[in-house]
Amino acid sequence: MSKKVLMKGNEAFAEAAIRGGCRYYFGYPITPQNEIPEYMSRELPKRDGYFIQAESELAAVYMAYGAGAAGGKVFITSSSPGIALMQEGFSFMCSAEVPTVALTVSRCGPGIGGIQPGQADYFQATRGGGNGDYKVPVFAPSNLQEGVDLVYESMDLTDKWRNPVFIFADGLLGQMMEPVVLPEQQKFVEPHEIRALKPWALTGYGDDDTKRNTIISLRIQPEDLEKHVEKIFKKYEQMEKELVRVETTGIEDADVVIVAFGTMARITKEAVEILAEQGIKTGLIRPISLWPFPYQAFDKITSKTKVVISAELSMGQMIQDVKLGVNGRFPVRLLSRTGGVVPASLEIAERTKKILEEMGG
Amino acid sequence: MNPVYTLTKGMLPVETIYCPGCTHGISHRIIMEVLEEVDMLGKTIGCGPIGCSVLAHRYMNVDMLECPHGRAPAVASAIKRVHPDNFVFTYQGDGDLASIGTAEIIHAAARGEKITTFFINNAIYGMTGGQMAPTTLIGQKSTTSQSGRTVEQAGAPMRICELIANLDGAVYVERVALNTAGNISKAKRAVRRAYDIQEKRLGFSLIEFVSSCPTHWGKSPVESMQHLKEKMLPYYPLGVYKEPEGGEV
Numbered sequence: 001m002s003k004k005v006l007m008k009g010n011e012a013f014a015e016a017a018i019r020g021g022c023r024y025y026f027g028y029p030i031t032p033q034n035e036i037p038e039y040m041s042r043e044l045p046k047r048d049g050y051f052i053q054a055e056s057e058l059a060a061v062y063m064a065y066g067a068g069a070a071g072g073k074v075f076i077t078s079s080s081p082g083i084a085l086m087q088e089g090f091s092f093m094c095s096a097e098v099p100t101v102a103l104t105v106s107r108c109g110p111g112i113g114g115i116q117p118g119q120a121d122y123f124q125a126t127r128g129g130g131n132g133d134y135k136v137p138v139f140a141p142s143n144l145q146e147g148v149d150l151v152y153e154s155m156d157l158t159d160k161w162r163n164p165v166f167i168f169a170d171g172l173l174g175q176m177m178e179p180v181v182l183p184e185q186q187k188f189v190e191p192h193e194i195r196a197l198k199p200w201a202l203t204g205y206g207d208d209d210t211k212r213n214t215i216i217s218l219r220i221q222p223e224d225l226e227k228h229v230e231k232i233f234k235k236y237e238q239m240e241k242e243l244v245r246v247e248t249t250g251i252e253d254a255d256v257v258i259v260a261f262g263t264m265a266r267i268t269k270e271a272v273e274i275l276a277e278q279g280i281k282t283g284l285i286r287p288i289s290l291w292p293f294p295y296q297a298f299d300k301i302t303s304k305t306k307v308v309i310s311a312e313l314s315m316g317q318m319i320q321d322v323k324l325g326v327n328g329r330f331p332v333r334l335l336s337r338t339g340g341v342v343p344a345s346l347e348i349a350e351r352t353k354k355i356l357e358e359m360g361g
Numbered sequence: 362m363n364p365v366y367t368l369t370k371g372m373l374p375v376e377t378i379y380c381p382g383c384t385h386g387i388s389h390r391i392i393m394e395v396l397e398e399v400d401m402l403g404k405t406i407g408c409g410p411i412g413c414s415v416l417a418h419r420y421m422n423v424d425m426l427e428c429p430h431g432r433a434p435a436v437a438s439a440i441k442r443v444h445p446d447n448f449v450f451t452y453q454g455d456g457d458l459a460s461i462g463t464a465e466i467i468h469a470a471a472r473g474e475k476i477t478t479f480f481i482n483n484a485i486y487g488m489t490g491g492q493m494a495p496t497t498l499i500g501q502k503s504t505t506s507q508s509g510r511t512v513e514q515a516g517a518p519m520r521i522c523e524l525i526a527n528l529d530g531a532v533y534v535e536r537v538a539l540n541t542a543g544n545i546s547k548a549k550r551a552v553r554r555a556y557d558i559q560e561k562r563l564g565f566s567l568i569e570f571v572s573s574c575p576t577h578w579g580k581s582p583v584e585s586m587q588h589l590k591e592k593m594l595p596y597y598p599l600g601v602y603k604e605p606e607g608g609e610v
Contacts, residue, residue: 024442050442054435055468062432062465066439069426070406074439092429191444202424202440204404204447209370214418215426 004179009144009169010035012180013103014043016148017075020155021186022101023049024072026063028056030082031115032171033105037077048188057082061089061102068098069215071194071201073155077103079171080121081112084129090164091130094232095217097200099158103151103167105174108340116340117171117263120314125168126291126321133229135236137161137243138290140168140261144178146288152183157243159198161235168290170313172263172342239292246294247286254283256356257301258335259322260311261287263342268311270345275352282352290318298325306359309352311335313342331359371397373422378413382575382582384539385414388452388481391549393421395556396448405448406440408433412454413487431462434469437476448559450477456486459495459519466525466567473530473564477555480521483572484593491577495519498592503577518596522569526602532564533610534603538571540589544599557610571597 007015014036017025025044027037037053044051054060057078064076078086083104093100104125108118125138139154141147147169154165195203205211219225247265250272251257260268265286272282283305285297301308308330310319316334323332333355337343343351368374371393379385396402407425409417410433418425428436433451441449458466458480469476485503486492493503493510496518500509510518526534533555537548548570555566571593573585580588604610 024439026439052438052442052472055464058432059435059465059468062429062435063439065428065432066408066426066436067443069436070440070443072439072443088429096426191446194443202406202426203444204406204424206403209403209422212422213424216418217427217429218415 002181004181006177006179007144008035008175008177009147010105010174011039012144012148013077013151013167013169014039015182016151017101017155018043018047018049019183019185020152021073021188022075022155023188024067024074025049026052026054026060026074026076028054028060028078028082030079032107032174033077033079035174057085058089061086064100064102065089065093065096065098068093068100069096069202071189071198071203073159073189074100075103075155076100077105079105080107080109080118080124083121083124087124087129090128090136091132091134092217093164094134094136095132096215097162097232098215099162100164101151101154101158101167102164103169106168106170108338114340115171117342118313118338118340119170119262119264120317120338121168122290122312122314122317125166126293134232135239135291136164136166137239137292138166138168139245139288140290141173141288142262142265142286144173144176145180147173148180148182155186161239163235168262170263243289244292244294244296245288246297247288248297248300249284250281251283251285251300252302253281254301254305255281256307256309256352257283257285257305258309258311258352259285259287259318261290261318264311264313267343267345268348271348271352274345274349278353280353280356293321293325295321295325298327301330305330307331307333307355309333309335309355311348314338369394369397371402371422373420375419377420378416380576382573382585383413384483384570384572385481387539387545388479388548388570388572389417389420391545392450392479392552395549395552396423399556401448401556404446405450406444408437408440408449408451410451410453410457412457414452414454414481415488417452431457431460432465433457434462434465434474434476434478438469438472438474441474441476448556450479452479452481454481454487455484455494455496459521467528470525470528470531470565470567473532475559475562476565477559478567480567480569481572482521482569482597483574484518485574485577487574487577496521498596520597522567522602525567530565531567531603532605533558533566535601536569536571536597536599538589538594538599539573540586554610558605561610563605563610571599
């Protein structure tokens with residue numbers, strides 16, 4: 001087994017991407033993810049990779065589009081307002097079926113907001129701000145090892161599906177340190193190897209112009225566009241079957257079930273123990289894939305449960321998916337802090353108790 | 362019989378969407394002729410724009426992709442990282458390059474990207490229906506400057522070659538025109554020189570083609586060429602704005 005190393009979240013994510021085969025990174029400074037472009041600028045050139053400090057997040061996302069279209073393995077990162085600027089690119093890449101792994105180290109909004117951890121970009125990540133019918137798989141780690149593993153795996157998933165894959169970390173995960181086991185280094189792909197691995201990629205067709213490739217997004221005939229959208233939605237249907245990830249604990253006989261992801265799930269796990277000491281059985285549903293959302297996990301909640309709580313670092317965004325999962329079987333309540341305020345486990349436990357009392361429990 | 366004009370392998374034998382008298386066909390052809398002559402059609406990656414030439418990939422016989430409005434220089438910068446031995450170019454109009462894409466073109470040039478930009482300046486937005494561009498001349502009527510562009514309302518037209526030539530990373534910048542056989546020959550020589558500069562990895566190059574838009578200028582093809590000569594060229598002087606030291610490339 002590989003040895004554990006103590007790393008800062010942002011640097012661990014960057015290293016995981018390189019080890020997953022990322023040879024091309026494009027970034028623009030924004031807090032709290034700056035250690036990633038810094039790490040990439042230092043590490044990639046000496047490991048035969050490429051780093052460009054883009055002039056904006058908009059340029060960065062289209063550098064990713066270019067390198068991805070050319071068959072390169074690409075990683076881009078930003079934080080909330082920067083991701084807002086990249087949204088057009090995610091729509092474009094879904095349309096043109098170009099792979100890229102993108103990671104947000106999310107902070108607080110709206111507007112410039114603040115630089116403390118937040119989850120108010122749940123809609124941004126899962127609903128997207130780009131135009132048109134498209135979807136992007138979103139994975140949300142709640143510790144650094146999980147983040148490392150998800151970034152690493154996503155470098156291949158994005159190629160498999162020819163669709164961007166998104167990792168939702170937050171400022172707390174980006175800035176904290178934890179021991180991680182780093183995965184094996186994947187060999188970087190050389191330019192002359194790309195055509196064989198990705199026959200669709202832009203490489204130059206060589207001597208045979210019947211092998212000419214084009215990558216397009218414009219489909220001006222309505223019937224053509226409809227056909228194409230239906231084609232990419234076939235992929236999304238398949239992703240909904242294959243990419244759902246969730247951790248559930250203690251749901252079956254729970255008095256209350258809390259749904260939380262990322263940093264909020266980390267803290268909620270402690271709250272569950274505090275509540276257990278007080279005789280309150282608390283189940284936890286931790287979505288790891290935010291899209292596709294693990295709606296099926298809610299089917300396991302039994303009639304013993306009085307209320308389902310969506311615990312979020314936002315004014316309540318995931319709660320919409322929680323309600324879809326609950327499908328009217330139980331009351332749903334929000335437990336929220338926002339603006340960068342991260343509640344302690346004791347606060348979550350006390351507020352959960354209060355909600356239970358209000359439900360007559 | 363000795364044919365004096367034949368199809369180039371660089372252009373696919375299909376009809377284009379371009380209007381009669383539009384010079385896109387000429388700029389497409391001379392770029393593709395040069396790439397055929399240097400035997401690089403199979404080792405080229407083209408980055409198309411948004412605008413009338415969004416469908417350039419249907420006509421140019423090279424690997425190619427569509428880029429979002431203005432972003433082609435960012436896309437091309439990354440493609441060149443993945444395929445450093447390929448010829449990588451962007452083909453962009455004035456709305457694409459001089460308006461929404463100013464950040465990308467300036468920074469690609471500033472970084473000295475080893476790519477080539479072909480900039481089509483016909484002083485108007487074509488595909489969206491004749492709106493004012495950053496390069497629309499003073500007094501020129503468009504659908505968003507219906508009494509003619511004024512400095513007070515919209516500022517003076519932007520001269521892109523002069524702007525880009527100021528950046529150290531840009532090593533070759535030339536403005537050519539597509540209105541006469543002589544100018545077209547010069548334009549083709551400029552394309553060839555830009556190719557050589559990329560091949561030698563000297564830095565960024567930009568060729569501006571002063572072009573026409575009969576449809577939205579409201580002129581016949583012949584009148585358009587007259588307008589290009591009499592109105593466009595005095596404001597957009599032809600010539601080399603930057604070249605490698607010694608000028609041997």
